[in-house]
Structures are given as C-alpha cells and as structure tokens.
Amino acid sequence: MATKQSRSAARLMMAPAVFLLLVWMLVPLAMTLWFSFRKFLPLRGGDLGFVGFDNYVRFISSSSFWPSVQTTLIVVGSVLLITLVLGVLLALLLDQPIWGQGIVRILVIAPFFVMPTVSALVWKNIFMDPVNGLFAHLWKFFGAEPVQWLSQASLPSIVMIVSWQWLPFATLILLTAIQSLDSEQLEAAEMDGAPVLRRFWHIIVPHLSRAITIVILIQTIFLLAVFAEIFVTTGGAFGTKTLTYLIYQRVLESQNVGLGSAGGVYAIILANILALFLMRIVGKNLDA
Amino acid sequence: MGRITLQQVAKSFGTTEVIPPLDLEVNDGEFVVFVGPSGCGKSTLLRLIAGLEDVSGGTILIDGEDVSNTPPAKRGLAMVFQSYALYPHMSVRKNIAFPLKMAGVAKADIKKKVENAAQVLNLTEYLDRRPGQLSGGQRQRVAIGRSIVREPEAFLFDEPLSNLDAALRGNMRLEISELHQSLKTTMVYVTHDQVEAMTMADKIVVLQKGVIEQVGSPLDLYRNPANLFVAGFIGSPAMNFASGATAQEFDATTIGFRPEHLKLSPEGGDWTGTVGVSEHLGSDTFVHVDIEGVGKVTARADGDISLGYGDTVFLTPDRARVHRFDVHGLALR
Numbered sequence: 075m076a077t078k079q080s081r082s083a084a085r086l087m088m089a090p091a092v093f094l095l096l097v098w099m100l101v102p103l104a105m106t107l108w109f110s111f112r113k114f115l116p117l118r119g120g121d122l123g124f125v126g127f128d129n130y131v132r133f134i135s136s137s138s139f140w141p142s143v144q145t146t147l148i149v150v151g152s153v154l155l156i157t158l159v160l161g162v163l164l165a166l167l168l169d170q171p172i173w174g175q176g177i178v179r180i181l182v183i184a185p186f187f188v189m190p191t192v193s194a195l196v197w198k199n200i201f202m203d204p205v206n207g208l209f210a211h212l213w214k215f216f217g218a219e220p221v222q223w224l225s226q227a228s229l230p231s232i233v234m235i236v237s238w239q240w241l242p243f244a245t246l247i248l249l250t251a252i253q254s255l256d257s258e259q260l261e262a263a264e265m266d267g268a269p270v271l272r273r274f275w276h277i278i279v280p281h282l283s284r285a286i287t288i289v290i291l292i293q294t295i296f297l298l299a300v301f302a303e304i305f306v307t308t309g310g311a312f313g314t315k316t317l318t319y320l321i322y323q324r325v326l327e328s329q330n331v332g333l334g335s336a337g338g339v340y341a342i343i344l345a346n347i348l349a350l351f352l353m354r355i356v357g358k359n360l361d362a
Numbered sequence: 363m364g365r366i367t368l369q370q371v372a373k374s375f376g377t378t379e380v381i382p383p384l385d386l387e388v389n390d391g392e393f394v395v396f397v398g399p400s401g402c403g404k405s406t407l408l409r410l411i412a413g414l415e416d417v418s419g420g421t422i423l424i425d426g427e428d429v430s431n432t433p434p435a436k437r438g439l440a441m442v443f444q445s446y447a448l449y450p451h452m453s454v455r456k457n458i459a460f461p462l463k464m465a466g467v468a469k470a471d472i473k474k475k476v477e478n479a480a481q482v483l484n485l486t487e488y489l490d491r492r493p494g495q496l497s498g499g500q501r502q503r504v505a506i507g508r509s510i511v512r513e514p515e516a517f518l519f520d521e522p523l524s525n526l527d528a529a530l531r532g533n534m535r536l537e538i539s540e541l542h543q544s545l546k547t548t549m550v551y552v553t554h555d556q557v558e559a560m561t562m563a564d565k566i567v568v569l570q571k572g573v574i575e576q577v578g579s580p581l582d583l584y585r586n587p588a589n590l591f592v593a594g595f596i597g598s599p600a601m602n603f604a605s606g607a608t609a610q611e612f613d614a615t616t617i618g619f620r621p622e623h624l625k626l627s628p629e630g631g632d633w634t635g636t637v638g639v640s641e642h643l644g645s646d647t648f649v650h651v652d653i654e655g656v657g658k659v660t661a662r663a664d665g666d667i668s669l670g671y672g673d674t675v676f677l678t679p680d681r682a683r684v685h686r687f688d689v690h691g692l693a694l695r
Binding site for chain 1: 412414433434435439440441443444445447448449450451452460461464465508512
C-alpha cells in the first residue's frame with residue numbers, strides 16, 4: 075500500500091464491504107430508535123403516531139423491568155464465573171500429556187458446536203425432566219426426591235445450560251494461552267521454592283490474564299443476548315426473564331413494537347455500561 | 363559449603379539412554395564447566411543435579427547428603443536458565459524478591475537483600491522496570507540477582523550467555539567470573555562454547571554422548587588431551603590432525619598439532635604446502651595451508667605476515683608439542 079494509487083484503489087475495493095456493514099448496523103438501529111418513539115401495535119390499529127417518551131417511561135416503570143435486568147446480570151455474571159474457573163482447571167488438565175489427547179480435546183470442544191436450541195432441549199428433556207430425566211433417576215437412586223429443575227431451580231438451570239455451552243470456548247482460549255507459557259518459568263519458580271499452588275497463583279494466573287480478559291469480553295457480548303435457552307425451557311417463567319427475553323415478549327407476545335423498541339434502546343445502554351465497566355477493570359490487560 | 367558428588371548417576375528417557383552411569387566430584391567453591399557439542403547430555407546432567415529431572419539410577423550427594431529424591435527447592439541450589447525465565451508480569455524488584463518471598467523472609471529483610479543484590483549487579487536504577495523493558499544483558503543480571511539473594515550452596519548456569527551478542531558475552535563472562543571470586547560459591551556452568559569453558563573454569567568436564575571424556579583444569583586439557591575428541595574440541599582454532607605416513611613417523615595412528623605450534627617459513631621446513639585463505643585478525647593471522655600428504659591444516663602466524671593465495675610455504679611442527687593417538691583415538695604418552 076505504498077503509492078497513492080494503490081491506496082485509493084484499496085479504498086475503492088473496500089467500499090462495498092464498509093457500506094454493507096454500515097447499512098447492516100445503521101438501518102436496524104435507526105428503525106429501533108424510530109419505532110421507540112411511536113405507538114405501533116401491528117394487530118391493534120398499526121402505526122398510531124408519535125408518543126414521545128411514553129414507551130420509555132412505560133418500559134422502565136413495568137414491574138418486570140428491574141427483575142429482568144437483575145436476571146440478565148446474574149446469568150452473565152454466574153456463567154462468566156463458572157466458565158472461567160472450570161475453564162482454567164480444564165485447560166490445566168488438558169495441557170497434561172495424556173493418552174488420546176486429540177480425541178479428548180475434540181470431545182471437550184464438542185458442546186460449542188451444538189445449537190443453543192438443541193442443547194437446551196437436550197438438557198431439558200434428557201437431564202432435567204423431573205420424571206424421566208437422568209438427574210431424576212440419579213436423585214431417586216440415592217433415595218432423594220427428584221428436583222423439578224426448571225421450575226424450582228429455574229435460574230441455576232439456565233446458568234448450568236449456558237455454562238455448558240460456553241465452557242468449551244473458555245477452555246480452548248485458556249488452553250492455547252497455557253501452552254504458550256515458557257516451561258522454564260515454571261521450573262525457575264520451582265527452583266525458587268514455590269510449591270504447586272503458589273506457582274499457579276504467581277506464574278500461571280498472571281500469564282493467563284490476557285486470555286481471561288478476552289474470554290470475559292467476548293462471552294459478555296454473547297451472554298447478554300442469551301435467548302434460545304430460555305425460550306425452549308422456561309419460556310421466561312419462574313424468574314428467568316432476561317432483558318432480551320422481556321423485549322421479545324413486549325414485541326411478539328404483546329404485539330407492541332414501540333414498547334419493545336424502547337426496551338431495545340435500554341438494552342443497548344446496559345450493554346454499553348457493562349462494556350465501559352469491563353474495559354475499566356480488565357481492558358488494561360490488553361495493552362502491551 | 364557446596365560439594366556435589368555424583369555416584370553412578372544415569373538417565374534414560376524411555377528406552378533411550380541419555381547418560382550412562384557416571385561419577386563426578388564438584389568440590390566446594392569450584393567453578394566447574396560442563397562443555398560438549400549440543401545433544402551431549404550436559405544440560406540434562408545439570409537438570410539432574412538441580413532436581414528438575416529424576417535420576418534413572420545412582421545417587422546425587424550435596425555435602426555428603428543424598429538428595430536424589432529431594433525436590434529442587436530443598437536442594438539449596440539456584441539456577442540461571444538459558445531463556446533467563448524471568449517472570450514477565452513482575453518488576454525487577456519482585457523478580458529478585460520472589461525466592462525470598464516464597465521462603466517467607468520478613469519484608470524488611472527482603473528489601474535489604476534485594477537492594478544489596480541490585481547494587482552488586484548494577485541494577486539499582488532498573489528495580490521498578492519490567493523484564494520486557496530491559497536489554498539482554500540486564501535480564502541476565504536480573505536472573506543472576508534472583509539466584510544470589512537465596513545464598514545457595516551452589517549456582518547452576520544453563521548456557522546463560524548463548525542469547526547475548528559477542529561483545530556482551532565477553533563482558534558477562536568477566537562479570538560471572540568476578541562474581542565467583544567474590545562469592546566463593548560453587549558454580550556449575552553448562553556451555554557448548556569452549557572459549558567460555560577455557561576462560562572461566564577451574565575444572566572442565568568434557569562430555570560427548572553423555573559420557574565424560576575428560577576432567578581437568580583448562581590448561582591440563584589443552585596440554586594433555588586424553589583422546590581425539592577432547593583434542594579437537596578444546597582450543598581455538600581447532601587442532602590439526604594427520605594420519606597415515608605422517609603419523610607413522612611419530613609411531614602413532616593419528617597425530618595432532620595445534621595451529622600455534624606450527625612454524626611457518628618461506629625458506630624451508632619439514633612440510634611444503636600451498637597457502638589457501640588467510641584470516642587476518644590483527645594480532646594473529648590464521649593461515650589455511652594445504653600440505654601434500656598431510657592434508658589441510660591451519661597455522662597461526664604473526665599479525666603482519668603477508669602471504670598470497672596460492673603461495674608456497676614451509677611448515678615445521680614443534681615436535682615436543684605433537685600429540686600422538688593410538689588406533690582407538692586415545693592419547694599415547
């Protein structure tokens with residue numbers, strides 16, 4: 075890209091892609107903003123004109139709003155915690171030379187390839203079913219009363235399913251990070267008199283900090299939008315209504331596009347607050 | 363005290379025997395260099411002493427105490443690695459303090475010891491930097507600092523200078539020698555560079571394929587190499603060898619003569635040869651000569667000698683300093 079000519083040629087060739095991406099982002103955003111200021115009830119009269127900030131006020135004053143924000147944060151937070159802790163441990167385990175390493179690694183990554191809807195249905199019907207589920211059988215085997223997972227422990231169940239899906243991602247990223255650790259550093263620490271646990275805290279964890287940051291940032295983006303897992307299991311009942319799910323209900327179940335769009339704008343704001351917060355805490359790990 | 367004794371120590375990886383059983387004595391305060399070509403097992407031997415590898419047989423004694431199954435941290439040894447193995451996320455201060463912190467030393471003592479070590483190694487102004495912001499030589503000094511604060515029984519160095527450029531390597535060689543003079547602690551040093559071995563060691567251990575070829579002081583090895591391998595490995599430029607009729611004259615299968623023990627003359631001598639490339643170093647000139655019936659040899663001449671490519675010269679070996687070897691490559695004395 076040295077000459078003026080090649081630079082402008084490059085710009086020209088990149089233009090369609092940039093244009094497409096911009097349109098892809100700006101049109102839905104503009105439409106969401108547009109609808110959020112209108113009273114739009116598709117089945118009850120259609121577009122009924124501007125209502126100012128009415129939708130925003132109604133969405134936030136609804137009794138489901140704050141609980142849904144709380145649920146969203148709980149889901150994101152717990153899944154992050156579980157996938158990071160188990161991910162580090164699994165990565166450490168997979169880094170050990172074992173027989174059949176290749177196959178084991180593929181098995182560990184497998185859940186990531188299963189569609190969210192499918193994996194949620196598998197969990198719901200095969201594991202968590204209170205009558206025929208594997209967990210129910212396990213509980214009965216030990217003489218305990220089977221847990222009605224999705225109604226009695228609904229939020230932990232969702233967290234469990236989503237964690238299962240995202241654990242492979244965290245493990246994979248952390249495993250590659252662990253593999254890049256210079257073994258001489260660990261040996262030096264061993265010579266310096268650091269036992270296993272302190273080697274872990276003083277050498278391995280700091281080495282992983284950048285990978286952990288990436289896992290946190292990427293997972294947060296996707297976890298804020300968790301939908302399918304809730305849709306096919308609890309349908310938003312039993313306190314599993316996240317902000318994303320609430321917006322879905324407002325738009326499609328109550329057929330109120332305006333109200334849902336206002337919720338969408340709140341979701342954007344929440345995501346940005348969270349992103350700002352995360353960049354403050356962990357973003358510094360990405361420098362140098 | 364830091365006397366290290368190896369008795370019949372052996373190491374195998376699976377079915378491959380890397381080090382056949384060997385005996386070795388490292389006396390207290392000695393600077394011992396393990397030298398040999400790459401893959402000769404010298405680093406493995408050092409790691410066995412450090413405890414980073416388990417012995418497959420034999421015993422390792424430190425000050426008469428069997429440490430063969432003692433974990434590395436409890437052997438009282440400190441090691442400097444080839445890659446320095448500094449902790450990249452810690453400042454220089456924290457790097458040097460790490461072993462003390464692990465040993466549970468009081469904070470005030472740590473501070474004092476770290477600052478002392480930094481002073482000795484000229485690191486005082488770099489204490490708050492990260493290893494990534496230091497040059498190769500400074501990192502090397504931090505690695506040494508980290509090992510001296512523990513006041514170990516012995517230091518182990520695993521090719522510590524091989525990542526440095528030539529000038530810096532020369533400086534660090536001196537610094538490590540001086541450190542040894544001031545600390546008087548046992549040091550075991552691994553290198554593939556015979557110059558490092560010759561200049562620093564009290565005692566050189568020449569290894570090949572896991573076997574000790576010879577142990578001795580630098581000059582001892584230079585003057586009386588036990589076999590062809592040691593003769594060819596020690597000394598720079600390497601010793602010249604000749605066999606056949608030339609060697610028969612000396613009642614040997616092979617004879618060896620060092621470049622510095624060859625006399626060059628334009629008028630006359632024992633052998634006649636054709637001059638090839640001359641390497642002018644200023645102080646010396648290394649002349650490569652092709653001698654009929656002997657082969658290609660290197661001779662050391664004065665710095666101001668002027669010989670052209672293809673000139674004819676006469677060479678005479680210093681007969682008292684010709685090394686003679688038998689059929690098995692062992693020295694005849």
